[in-house]
Structures are given as structure tokens and as C-alpha cells.
Amino acid sequence: MLNMKDISVTFNEGTLDEKKALQNVNLHLEKGDFVTVIGSNGAGKSTLMNMISGSLKPDIGSVSINNKDVTILPEYKRSRYIGRVFQDPMAGTAPTMTIEENLAMAYARNKKRTLKIGVSKKRKATFKNHLETLHLGLENRLNAKVGLLSGGERQALSLLMATFTEPNILLLDEHTAALDPSRAELITNLTGEVVNQFGLTTLMVTHNMQQALDLGNRLIMMDKGQIILEVSGEEKKSLTIEKLLQEFQRIRGQQMDSDRAVLG
Amino acid sequence: MWFISVFGAFEAGIIYALMALGVYLSFRILDFPDLTVDGSFVTGGAVAAISIVNGVPPVLATFYAFVAGFIAGSITGILNTKGKINPLLSGILMMIALYSINIRIMGKSNVALLNEPTIFKQIEGFWGSLGIDTVLNNMVSALGADNLPGTWSVVIIMIIITLVIKFLTDYFLKTEVGLALRATGDNEKMIRSFSANTDILTIIGLGISNALVALSGALIAQYGGFTDIGMGIGMIVIGLASVIIGEALFGTKTIARTTLAVIGGAIVYRIVLVLALKVDFLESSDTKLITAVIVIAALITPKIITARKESVRKKKKRAMLARGEGANNA
Ligand SMILES: Nc1ncnc2c1ncn2[C@@H]1O[C@H](COP(=O)(O)OP(=O)(O)OP(=O)(O)O)[C@@H](O)[C@H]1O
Ligand SMILES: [Mg+2]
Numbered sequence: 037m038l039n040m041k042d043i044s045v046t047f048n049e050g051t052l053d054e055k056k057a058l059q060n061v062n063l064h065l066e067k068g069d070f071v072t073v074i075g076s077n078g079a080g081k082s083t084l085m086n087m088i089s090g091s092l093k094p095d096i097g098s099v100s101i102n103n104k105d106v107t108i109l110p111e112y113k114r115s116r117y118i119g120r121v122f123q124d125p126m127a128g129t130a131p132t133m134t135i136e137e138n139l140a141m142a143y144a145r146n147k148k149r150t151l152k153i154g155v156s157k158k159r160k161a162t163f164k165n166h167l168e169t170l171h172l173g174l175e176n177r178l179n180a181k182v183g184l185l186s187g188g189e190r191q192a193l194s195l196l197m198a199t200f201t202e203p204n205i206l207l208l209d210e211h212t213a214a215l216d217p218s219r220a221e222l223i224t225n226l227t228g229e230v231v232n233q234f235g236l237t238t239l240m241v242t243h244n245m246q247q248a249l250d251l252g253n254r255l256i257m258m259d260k261g262q263i264i265l266e267v268s269g270e271e272k273k274s275l276t277i278e279k280l281l282q283e284f285q286r287i288r289g290q291q292m293d294s295d296r297a298v299l300g
Numbered sequence: 301m302w303f304i305s306v307f308g309a310f311e312a313g314i315i316y317a318l319m320a321l322g323v324y325l326s327f328r329i330l331d332f333p334d335l336t337v338d339g340s341f342v343t344g345g346a347v348a349a350i351s352i353v354n355g356v357p358p359v360l361a362t363f364y365a366f367v368a369g370f371i372a373g374s375i376t377g378i379l380n381t382k383g384k385i386n387p388l389l390s391g392i393l394m395m396i397a398l399y400s401i402n403i404r405i406m407g408k409s410n411v412a413l414l415n416e417p418t419i420f421k422q423i424e425g426f427w428g429s430l431g432i433d434t435v436l437n438n439m440v441s442a443l444g445a446d447n448l449p450g451t452w453s454v455v456i457i458m459i460i461i462t463l464v465i466k467f468l469t470d471y472f473l474k475t476e477v478g479l480a481l482r483a484t485g486d487n488e489k490m491i492r493s494f495s496a497n498t499d500i501l502t503i504i505g506l507g508i509s510n511a512l513v514a515l516s517g518a519l520i521a522q523y524g525g526f527t528d529i530g531m532g533i534g535m536i537v538i539g540l541a542s543v544i545i546g547e548a549l550f551g552t553k554t555i556a557r558t559t560l561a562v563i564g565g566a567i568v569y570r571i572v573l574v575l576a577l578k579v580d581f582l583e584s585s586d587t588k589l590i591t592a593v594i595v596i597a598a599l600i601t602p603k604i605i606t607a608r609k610e611s612v613r614k615k616k617k618r619a620m621l622a623r624g625e626g627a628n629n630a
Contacts, residue, residue, distance in 0.1 A: 112492050140479055
């Protein structure tokens with residue numbers, strides 16, 4: 037489904053600010069994989085997501101989706117295959133437009149946009165049905181401007197907009213981070229539901245270890261632009277936060293040892 | 301006296317309303333402060349005038365003007381999206397380039413159309429035979445107006461044209477492409493993540509915007525009987541004035557409401573201007589000053605009104621609380 041080969045990205049190369057955001061990253065996702073991504077600030081998680089969505093291009097390496105090389109395909113063309121939810125609840129919706137208009141724009145993601153009315157009667161009914169699955173009462177507010185919704189409501193809507201057209205790949209970058217704990221839990225649960233319902237191939241970045249353990253069938257840990265740990269299947273199911281932290285210490289420690297070795 | 305000046309202002313206002321709709325598309329829908337307008341308005345007038353002088357039928361000449369405006373706007377869009385030049389500068393560059401281009405189109409700095417056919421003359425010819433003017437004039441003179449307009453045909457045909465374009469605009473902004481266009485101005489990052497090519501949408505949006513501006517210029521040229529290289533100066537401010545006045549007076553609840561408000565704003569602006577110029581000490585050279593004052597008033601008045609309403613509401617609430625507390629204490 038998704039294949040990333042030897043991806044490297046360096047920002048501000050040759051300056052004092054030089055930052056190796058990704059170093060020789062390889063990642064392969066099968067259809068239906070749900071991968072949670074953890075790692076400290078600046079580990080390169082968002083950069084990894086941006087490589088997939090095409091909002092940034094790698095210096096070296098290639099990205100392919102469905103065996104099609106998309107490395108140089110511009111973001112707007114790639115987004116036919118990709119649904120995204122951003123960390124900022126403001127980022128995923130158009131605030132001055134109504135709920136139904138936002139849904140209509142999302143509906144057109146994998147189609148050619150035409151000069152037909154975006155919110156047709158028939159679609160309105162479809163949108164209503166989808167909104168009902170959120171259990172937030174948004175189905176009764178189709179004509180409300182999205183800017184009037186709360187952060188949690190907007191994020192739920194963003195999630196719906198990113199998923200209901202069943203993208204090949206779903207990218208979630210800390211999409212619950214800006215919400216209060218109860219709203220975050222709601223969005224987390226909704227995420228589990230929709231991913232299951234449509235069997236979406238998903239990559240989810242989170243700083244919440246428990247969330248990373250609860251959701252998905254695979255987990256990757258990133259540090260300093262590299263994937264330092266991959267866990268999947270039964271192994272992931274038996275994973276606990278303690279074990280994860282231990283593992284992190286172990287790898288980090290080893291790395292520190294080897295750094296020391298190199299530095300003499 | 302009153303009636304005929306207001307009538308004239310209404311007539312011109314509804315032609316300028318097309319320009320205001322164009323400005324609405326760029327400034328409000330695309331959130332792109334496009335200054336191409338000062339140039340593309342004249343381009344419209346120049347293309348229409350020179351075509352008519354060279355024997356092109358007025359309707360076709362007007363259509364050419366529309367296309368020329370579209371091209372001018374698209375180039376501004378290309379400068380911004382492909383050339384990565386900031387919006388204001390893209391518009392200014394295009395405006396200044398158009399100044400020379402417009403003189404090239406006309407071959408000199410103005411073209412007269414007094415003895416040429418125009419859309420309005422053609423319609424007036426047909427209209428006169430219908431005898432509607434007499435009926436309408438009888439009606440208004442019964443209401444007490446003594447100075448009567450020579451023809452109603454311009455007003456009637458312009459109401460029809462402007463409304464048709466308004467409804468087409470409303471429809472377009474609700475289509476799949478139109479929604480993506482609006483989102484480009486609202487949240488570009490978001491609509492790109494829903495597979496919209498925001499570069500192309502910006503280019504098309506600015507194209508349509510300036511096509512409407514040029515159409516307005518072409519009609520104003522035929523209405524006034526000439527095109528002059530200076531006729532576009534300050535046009536962007538007049539367009540903005542119309543948008544701001546309209547929004548303040550008539551509201552922005554829906555797209556359809558707002559486009560109607562913008563048309564209303566353009567007409568109100570003309571009427572206020574004509575009435576202001578009737579004040580003895582003001583002269584026609586004060587037009588720009590009056591325009592600035594009108595815009596300032598339209599910007600500030602709604603804020604003052606809201607602030608007053610708020611303070612009245614708060615006072616009431618405080619008074620109510622005070623009374624409630626009094627009751628509790630007793
Ligand atoms: N456009 C950019 N220009 C320069 N440096 C950048 C850019 N984007 C990211 N970086 C740097 O690359 C590194 C990786 O950033 P990235 O956003 O991928 O981290 P992250 O793992 O998502 O962190 P967080 O958990 O804080 O979101 C950081 O050091 C960051 O400062
Ligand atoms: Mg990040």
C-alpha cells in the first residue's frame with residue numbers, strides 16, 4: 037500500500053541551523069495496517085507525515101502508494117489518495133463555510149470537481165447519515181458556519197471529512213493534542229471506529245503512550261530522524277508503557293555507548 | 301431635480317455594480333487584495349471602444365472586453381502563484397503594466413464613441429418602439445417628479461444584466477469548483493489536502509474577477525460615450541467602498557445576500573456621491589475625498605452601533621442584577 041524507501045531530509049543544509057529531520061527511513065505499510073507513531077519533540081514524526089502527503093519532498097529516497105511512485109507528485113494530486121487530520125482544529129476545515137459545504141468539499145477529494153452544485157439534495161442526506169455517527173448533533177446544524185463550532189466538534193468533523201471518502205491512506209498528526217481530555221477521548225474512540233469501519237490504512241502520531249498502545253496493530257518509535265523501534269502483532273498487544281520506556285532507554289543507551297565509542 | 305439626479309446615479313451605480321462584484325470576488329472570496337482593477341477597468345473600456353470604432357458589433361466588442369479582463373486577471377494570478385510574488389505587488393505590477401498596454405490598445409489616451417453604435421443605443425432604438433417610457437414617465441410625474449429621464453431602457457437592461465450575472469455568480473460559488481474557490485480564500489492548506497489545485501483556482505478566480513471589472517468598464521465606456529486612460533484611477537477604492545457599504549447596510553448572511561448587498565452598495569455609493577456634490581461648497585474634484593469619507597463612515601458606523609447596543613445591554617443587565625440583589629437582601 038505505502039512504501040517509503042531510504043528517505044532522507046535535511047533542513048537548512050550547510051548552515052548552523054542544519055537539521056537532519058529524517059535519515060534513511062524505510063517504512064512499509066500493508067493495506068489495513070494501523071500504525072501508531074511515537075517519539076520525542078523534533079524526532080521527525082511530522083516530517084515523515086509531510087513526506088507521505090507531499091507537502092514536503094525528500095532530498096533522497098522515494099515514496100510509492102499502491103505501487104505507484106508518487107515522490108514528485110504535487111500535494112494536491114496526492115491528496116486524492118490521502119486523508120489528513122491536523123493537530124490544529126482550525127486547520128482541517130474552512131471556517132466561513134457551512135458544515136455541509138465543508139463536507140461537500142471533502143466529498144470531492146477523489147473526484148473531478150465540476151460545475152454541478154456541491155451540496156445536492158441527495159448528498160445532503162448522505163452527509164446527515166455520516167454526521168449522525170459522530171453523536172454530536174451536528175446533523176441538525178448542516179447550515180452552521182464551521183467557525184462557530186468548538187475545537188472538539190471541528191476536530192470530529194475534520195476526522196469525518198478525512199475518512200468518509202475512504203482514502204487509501206489516513207494520516208493523523210497529534211489530532212487529539214489540542215483537545216481537553218474528555219474530547220480527546222471522544223475523538224480517539226471515533227478514530228478507532230472509523231478506521232475499523234472502513235478498514236483504513238492509517239498512520240497516527242501521538243504523544244499519548246497509552247493511546248499508542250490501545251490503537252492499531254503496529255507501533256513505531258522515532259528518534260533523531262530515525263525509526264528506532266518497530267513492534268507489531270502479538271508483541272504489540274502485550275506491550276506496556278513500562279516496557280516501552282525500558283526499550284527506549286535500552287536503545288538510547290546503546291546509541292549513547294556507540295556514540296561514545298565513535299567519539300573515542 | 302432630485303429624481304433625475306438620483307435616477308442618473310442609480311443608472312451609473314448599477315453598471316459599476318459589476319465592477320464591485322469583481323472586487324468582491326477577489327477581496328472577499330479569494331482574500332486577495334487585487335489592485336489590477338484600476339488597470340483592467342480601463343482595459344475593458346479600451347478593448348470595447350477600439351473594437352466598436354473598428355466596426356465590431358457592440359455586443360461582441362463587450363464580450364472581447366470581458367475576455368481581455370479575464371486574461372489580465374489571470375496574469376496577476378500567475379505572477380502570484382507561479383512567480384511567488386506577493387498579492388499586493390502582483391496586482392500593482394499588473395496595474396502599472398496595463399497603463400501602457402491600454403494606451404497601446406487605444407493608440408492614444410482616449411477614444412470617443414459619440415457617433416458610434418453602442419449596446420445602449422441599440423437597445424434604446426428597440427425600446428423606444430415599445431412605448432414603455434411614456435407609461436413609466438407618466439407614473440413618476442404623477443408622483444411629483446417634473447424633470448423626467450429620456451429613457452428607462454438603460455436602467456431596465458442593466459438591472460437585467462446585473463441580476464443575471466449576480467445569479468450566475470451565486471450559482472458558481474455553490475458548485476464543486478466554486479466551493480473549492482471559496483476555500484482557497486478561507487483555508488488554503490485545508491482545500492489542498494482535499495486535492496484542489498489552489499494555484500489554478502486563484503488564477504481562475506482573479507480572471508473572473510477582472511473579467512467582471514472589464515465588463516463594467518466596457519459598459520461605462522458605452523454609457524458615457526468615451527474611454528479615457530484616466531477612467532480607472534481609484535476604481536479599486538470605489539469597488540471596495542461599494543463592497544463595504546453594501547455589507548454594512550444589507551448584511552452578509554449568505555452568499556446570495558452578500559452579492560445583492562454589493563450591488564446595493566455600488567448604487568448607494570453613487571447616490572450618496574451625487575447628493576454630496578449638490579452641497580454648494582463641494583466640487584467635482586472633491587469626489588475622491590468624499591469617497592474616502594463615505595468608506596470611513598461605512599467602516600466605523602457599524603462598530604459604533606454595535607458598541608452602543610452592547611453598552612445598553614450591559615447596563616440593562618447590571619440594573620437587573622442590582623434589583624435582584626436588592627430583593628435578596630430584603
Ligand atoms: N520547514 C522546516 N524548516 C526547518 N526545520 C524544520 C522544518 N520542519 C521541521 N524542521 C525541524 O526538523 C525536525 C523534525 O521536526 P518534526 O516537526 O518532524 O518533529 P516532530 O517529531 O513532529 O515533533 P513534535 O512532536 O514536536 O511535533 C525538528 O528539529 C524541526 O525543528
Ligand atoms: Mg509534529
